[in-house]
Amino acid sequence: xxxxxxxxxxxxxxxxxxxxxxxxxxxxxxxxxxxxxxxxxxxxxxxxxxxxxxxxxxxxxxxxxxxxxxxxxxxxxxxxxxxxxxxxxxxxxxxxxxxxxxxxxxxxxxxxxxxxxxxxxxxxxxxxxxxxxxxxxxxxxxxxxxxxxxxxxxxxxxxxxxxxxxxxxxxxxxxxxxxxxxxxxxxxxxxxxxxxxxxxxxxxxxxxxxxxxxxxxxxxxxxxxxxxxxxxxxxxxxxxxxxxxxxxxxxxxxxxxxxxxxxxxxxxxxxxxxxxxxxxxxxxxxxxxxxxxxxxxxxxxxxxxxxxxxxxxxxxxxxxxxxxxxxxxxxxxxxxxxxxxxxxxxxxxxxxxxxxxxxxxxxxxxxxxxxxxxxxxxxxxxxxxxxxxxxxxxxxxxxxxxxxxxxxxxxxxxxxxxxxxxxxxxxxxxxxxxxxxxxxxxxxxxxxxxx
Numbered sequence: 001x002x003x004x005x006x007x008x009x010x011x012x013x014x015x016x017x018x019x020x021x022x023x024x025x026x027x028x029x030x031x032x033x034x035x036x037x038x039x040x041x042x043x044x045x046x047x048x049x050x051x052x053x054x055x056x057x058x059x060x061x062x063x064x065x066x067x068x069x070x071x072x073x074x075x076x077x078x079x080x081x082x083x084x085x086x087x088x089x090x091x092x093x094x095x096x097x098x099x100x101x102x103x104x105x106x107x108x109x110x111x112x113x114x115x116x117x118x119x120x121x122x123x124x125x126x127x128x129x130x131x132x133x134x135x136x137x138x139x140x141x142x143x144x145x146x147x148x149x150x151x152x153x154x155x156x157x158x159x160x161x162x163x164x165x166x167x168x169x170x171x172x173x174x175x176x177x178x179x180x181x182x183x184x185x186x187x188x189x190x191x192x193x194x195x196x197x198x199x200x201x202x203x204x205x206x207x208x209x210x211x212x213x214x215x216x217x218x219x220x221x222x223x224x225x226x227x228x229x230x231x232x233x234x235x236x237x238x239x240x241x242x243x244x245x246x247x248x249x250x251x252x253x254x255x256x257x258x259x260x261x262x263x264x265x266x267x268x269x270x271x272x273x274x275x276x277x278x279x280x281x282x283x284x285x286x287x288x289x290x291x292x293x294x295x296x297x298x299x300x301x302x303x304x305x306x307x308x309x310x311x312x313x314x315x316x317x318x319x320x321x322x323x324x325x326x327x328x329x330x331x332x333x334x335x336x337x338x339x340x341x342x343x344x345x346x347x348x349x350x351x352x353x354x355x356x357x358x359x360x361x362x363x364x365x366x367x368x369x370x371x372x373x374x375x376x377x378x379x380x381x382x383x384x385x386x387x388x389x390x391x392x393x394x395x396x397x398x399x400x401x402x403x404x405x406x407x408x409x410x411x412x413x414x415x416x417x418x419x420x421x422x423x424x425x426x427x428x429x430x431x432x433x434x435x436x437x438x439x440x441x442x443x444x445x446x447x448x449x450x451x
Contacts, residue, residue, distance in 0.1 A: 056286035060090035061279075062110045063290075064102045064118035067095060067320040068224055068242035069151045069330070069351045070271035071119050075314050076297035083293035086408075088286060091293070095319070098223040099193035103128065107139050109276060117275035117290070119147055121196035123372040125274035126395055132382070133195065140277035142397045143369060144287070145294055148270045149361045151330070151351030152261035153246035154202055156238045157231050158254060160187075161339050165238075167259040167427060169209020174216075177206075181216050189238040190222035190230065195381045197270070197372065201261050202240035203379060207446035208264075208428040214379075214448065231255055242270075243330040243351060244322060251326060256338025262349040265426050267356040269368040280397070291404035298362050301353040307331045360416050366396050367420035367434035374437040380448040388437065 065071035074093045077083045083091040094115060096102040106128065108114030125141035127133045156165050164172035177187050191199040203213045213219060222230055227239040228248045238258065239246075249255035261268060273294060280287040300306055311327035314320050320327070329335070333350030336343050352361050369392045376382040398419055405415050424432045432440045441451045 054285055056087045056289045057283040058286050059088055060092070061088060061117065061286065061290060062092045062094060062115045064094050064096045064105055064115040066099065066102065066119060066224060067314075067322075069244065069314070069327075070147045070242055071319075072301050072310060072314055072351075073147055073273075073294045073297040073353060074119060075319050076300055076310065077293040079313050080297065080300060082296040082300075083290065085296070086289040086292045088289045088293060091290065099124070099196070103133060103193075106141075106274075106276065107134050107137060109279070116279045117144070117273060120272045120274045121193055121198060122269070122272055123369065123376060124193070124196050125272070126369070126373060126391060127195060127376075129277075129395055130382075130391075141274050141395060142277050142280050142400075143272055143274050143364050143395055144280075144397055145273040145291055145362055145401055146269050146271070146364050146368070147273055147294075147298075147353070147362075149267055149352045149356050150260070150262040150349065151243045151270055152198065152201055152240065153243065153335075154189075154205055154238060154240045154258040154261075155227075155231070155246040155249045155255050156258045156339075157234070157236070157249075158256065159234075160237060161256065165258045166337075166339070166341060167205075167263050169206065169211055174210045177211050178216050186216075186218040187238065188218045188220060188236045189240065190220050190227060190236050191240045192222065192224050192227075194221055195376055198240045198242070200372065200375045201264060202238075204375070204426070205240075205259055205264055207444070208426070208430070210446065212446055228252065228254075244320070244327050247330045247335070248326065250336050250338060257335060257341070260335060260337075260344070260349060263427055265424065267352075267358045268424075269365070269372075270351070272364065280400075284400070288400060288404040288407065291401060292408040295354075295362055295405065295408060295410065298353040302355060302361075304347065355414075358421060360414060363401055363416045364396055364398050365416070365419060365421045366392050366398060367422070367424075369396050370434045370437060371424065371432055374432075374440060377437075378441055378444065378447045378449055384449050384451070 063074060065074045078091060078093045096105065099121065102118050105114035106118055110116045125143050128139050129141045131138040163176045166173065180187050189202060191202055206213045206217065211217060220236065222239065224241050224245055227241050227245050230236045231249055231254050246257060275287060301310055311324040311331055315322045315324045315327050330350055333347040334345050348357060354361055370388055373382060373388045373391065377384055377386060402415055420434050430443060438451060441447065441449060
């Protein structure tokens with residue numbers, strides 16, 4: 001797979017193989033079956049027994065995160081003592097320098113000085129399990145929880161003001177981008193990891209406007225914290241990444257917002273909590289205790305009266321190391337889009353952590369996993385013969401999420417009854433039916449896969 005980095009690194013963990021896979025729909029439930037840890041805040045809630053009186057098998061875990069809003073539940077669960085409340089008294093939230101470093105550390109595992117679980121772009125856990133981004137080393141993974149929805153954007157450098165590089169590129173923007181390519185000065189845009197959601201967002205946006213992301217522009221990989229610096233130096237024209245980085249180009253007056261992912265797909269799934277399957281299988285009660293801590297943190301994050309404090313917590317030096325005023329506006333759903341576009345002031349368009357207008361944010365819908373994998377097939381990042389349903393059923397542990405939610409006393413109304421959220425609709429009028437991804441692929445005008 002030339003798309004993905006083939007850099008070799010030392011592995012100290014072992015992994016079992018997973019077989020090859022036919023594109024099928026995914027609906028319903030399957031048969032039963034870099035760096036120092038952050039200190040906890042004073043006044044933490046008292047610990048309780050998890051799992052109906054059964055304590056977790058271990059009390060420690062090493063979890064990785066990157067400093068973007070999707071990491072907020074990890075920070076809050078540590079700072080507010082929510083992990084400790086459920087018996088996980090020594091959970092370390094470890095900042096990673098890049099998605100590549102996070103990937104490497106999950107492959108190594110905590111036994112080799114790495115991590116047990118992490119915040120992930122999707123479908124990274126699947127790509128790791130299949131060895132697609134780990135030099136063919138297959139490390140079984142579980143998708144455990146969705147950390148958040150929305151909170152991403154596509155930022156454009158000021159040199160492209162007035163060129164209609166907004167949500168709908170078909171209104172002049174596509175023509176402009178193709179002209180740049182024809183002149184030998186292609187529009188260069190970055191994403192933060194190959195094959196994962198931030199690349200998929202910008203690809204979807206470009207393709208929806210009639211721009212072929214493989215031939216009409218140039219896409220590159222850049223770590224999140226480097227995106228703003230690269231825009232300042234003029235080495236790239238745009239980027240797709242998580243808040244607060246797109247917002248920074250507005251505050252620093254070096255660019256504008258082409259689109260929010262909330263405009264591309266309202267209430268879309270963003271990032272996920274995933275764990276090594278071997279750790280989870282060995283410590284199922286501890287895994288559920290971690291889930292309970294994250295769920296409580298997500299509920300805390302979604303309370304609007306907590307958003308100011310949330311900005312202060314995640315902005316701390318040991319976490320994002322950013323002033324709270326940079327974080328306040330996007331957390332409140334306030335976006336100055338720039339380039340003559342209307343401002344957005346709508347909390348439902350910003351990052352949400354527990355509920356959105358379609359229901360649960362935290363629950364890991366299998367139908368969402370199906371979309372991410374289908375998009376990988378669309379761009380030939382995964383083989384067309386991949387058995388998506390089998391892969392999702394094996395990797396997605398929505399059953400553990402439900403068990404943890406019930407044990408934590410989550411209201412029954414907040415626990416989804418179906419592993420599919422149903423048909424999803426995008427800004428360009430395209431629909432995705434997770435029960436029939438082949439028809440979705442056939443409906444797309446710009447794609448690499450032949451269906």
